[in-house]
Amino acid sequence: MKNYNCLTTFFSFLILLMMADTAQAQTDRLKLKVRMSADEQAEDRRQPRSLFRVSTKNIMVMRVRDEGPGVQPFDRMEPKFELYDRSKLGVHRSQEPVLKTRAGLLFLEDLVLFNEKPTMIAARRDTINGKVELYWQYLDPNLTRLHPPFEQVCTFDARVTGTGEVIPDGSAFRDPFYTVTSPDTSMMLIYAPEVIGIDGKNRMLMAVVDRSMQVQWQRTMDVPATRRFTDVQVDNQGNVFIVDRVKPEGKEAKDTTSYSLDLTFVNAGNITPCETGLDKGRFIKSLKFRAMPDGRVCMAGIHGGLDGRGDQTLVNFISFLVPGEPKAEIFSSWQIEYDPEDAYMAKGMRLLDILPRPKGGFYVVNEYYIQTSDSDTKLALSG
Numbered sequence: 001m002k003n004y005n006c007l008t009t010f011f012s013f014l015i016l017l018m019m020a021d022t023a024q025a026q027t028d029r030l031k032l033k034v035r036m037s038a039d040e041q042a043e044d045r046r047q048p049r050s051l052f053r054v055s056t057k058n059i060m061v062m063r064v065r066d067e068g069p070g071v072q073p074f075d076r077m078e079p080k081f082e083l084y085d086r087s088k089l090g091v092h093r094s095q096e097p098v099l100k101t102r103a104g105l106l107f108l109e110d111l112v113l114f115n116e117k118p119t120m121i122a123a124r125r126d127t128i129n130g131k132v133e134l135y136w137q138y139l140d141p142n143l144t145r146l147h148p149p150f151e152q153v154c155t156f157d158a159r160v161t162g163t164g165e166v167i168p169d170g171s172a173f174r175d176p177f178y179t180v181t182s183p184d185t186s187m188m189l190i191y192a193p194e195v196i197g198i199d200g201k202n203r204m205l206m207a208v209v210d211r212s213m214q215v216q217w218q219r220t221m222d223v224p225a226t227r228r229f230t231d232v233q234v235d236n237q238g239n240v241f242i243v244d245r246v247k248p249e250g251k252e253a254k255d256t257t258s259y260s261l262d263l264t265f266v267n268a269g270n271i272t273p274c275e276t277g278l279d280k281g282r283f284i285k286s287l288k289f290r291a292m293p294d295g296r297v298c299m300a301g302i303h304g305g306l307d308g309r310g311d312q313t314l315v316n317f318i319s320f321l322v323p324g325e326p327k328a329e330i331f332s333s334w335q336i337e338y339d340p341e342d343a344y345m346a347k348g349m350r351l352l353d354i355l356p357r358p359k360g361g362f363y364v365v366n367e368y369y370i371q372t373s374d375s376d377t378k379l380a381l382s383g
Helices: 007-022 250-254 340-346 374-381
Strands: 047-053 058-064 070-073 080-085 091-095 107-114 117-126 131-138 151-157 171-174 178-181 187-196 202-210 215-223 227-234 240-246 260-266 271-273 283-291 297-306 312-321 328-335 350-356 362-367
Touching: 047 107, 058 107, 107 178, 117 171, 131 187, 131 202, 151 202, 151 215, 178 227, 187 215, 187 227, 202 240, 227 283, 240 283, 283 350, 297 350, 297 362, 312 362
Parallel strands: none
Antiparallel strands: 047 058, 058 080, 070 171, 080 091, 107 117, 117 131, 131 151, 178 187, 187 202, 202 215, 227 240, 240 260, 260 271, 260 283, 283 297, 297 312, 312 328, 350 362
């Protein structure tokens, strides 16, 4: 069987964007022509890392070889920007970023539409002086001009040297950074969910910036070994909500299928648990954040626990974050019905997405795990 490259997935994203624009006009016809090639014939094996509309006519794409954290040569990622025509899906032009600065070479981490402009986020980890530096710069939306030199966002104290590996010339230790914007796009969170030091401990680096790329606050937060980062969202006031997957302790620690999700509220002065509005004895099994068109942050998911009769139940819920407070208020909830014979499979159920309906209400998408073998079921339940 031939292996097909990422071009198929990439075109799927482009198709979805085009279909979204034509959804209002039911009579419009959409004709698509997609060429698939075997891996050895691929024109570009770099994965699309970022994709968004920059105008009514064009789509901006960032491709990169993302190999995760660790010691990497600077040139291994080979970042590349492409500008696509939305009507024909053809490439207008492409450009590669200039990642050399006075401080040294940078890793390009993300390309995001912020302040209505394509904005590059880059980083470097200085293992000699013990710091992590963040940089930014705007990108020409038409890719007709080369971008200006990168400017520094902030610096994190990181007196660790990764895993203690010897770093060869032309390489560095990379801690991948990601971005998320507030619903009104006035704030952006830049974060690295897992920065591992030679002491073996995890830390989360985060900085919230405004539209002028001025840092509103930054923080380095210790992450216990029992926690695993799952999702994050920033609100219009610059507060951050973090979802962690928490492993059980004690006798249940060996059970890979047991876990719950915790919600934490973080800002410049506080790190505090967030009230979810759930009754005592209920625990969150699946959770997603989504910024809504009206500016609110929706938090939807599935929670489990025992009902009043002692039976195990699963419940879908939709909540909204309270602006500026470590609190979420439940908007709606309903019990998920499933055949008792499928109870083992329901344990692995999760919420994939929540989408606003054009005329009000929401579409909620749940996913069941399907068993093909006992080992597959165990892996599915453990996430």
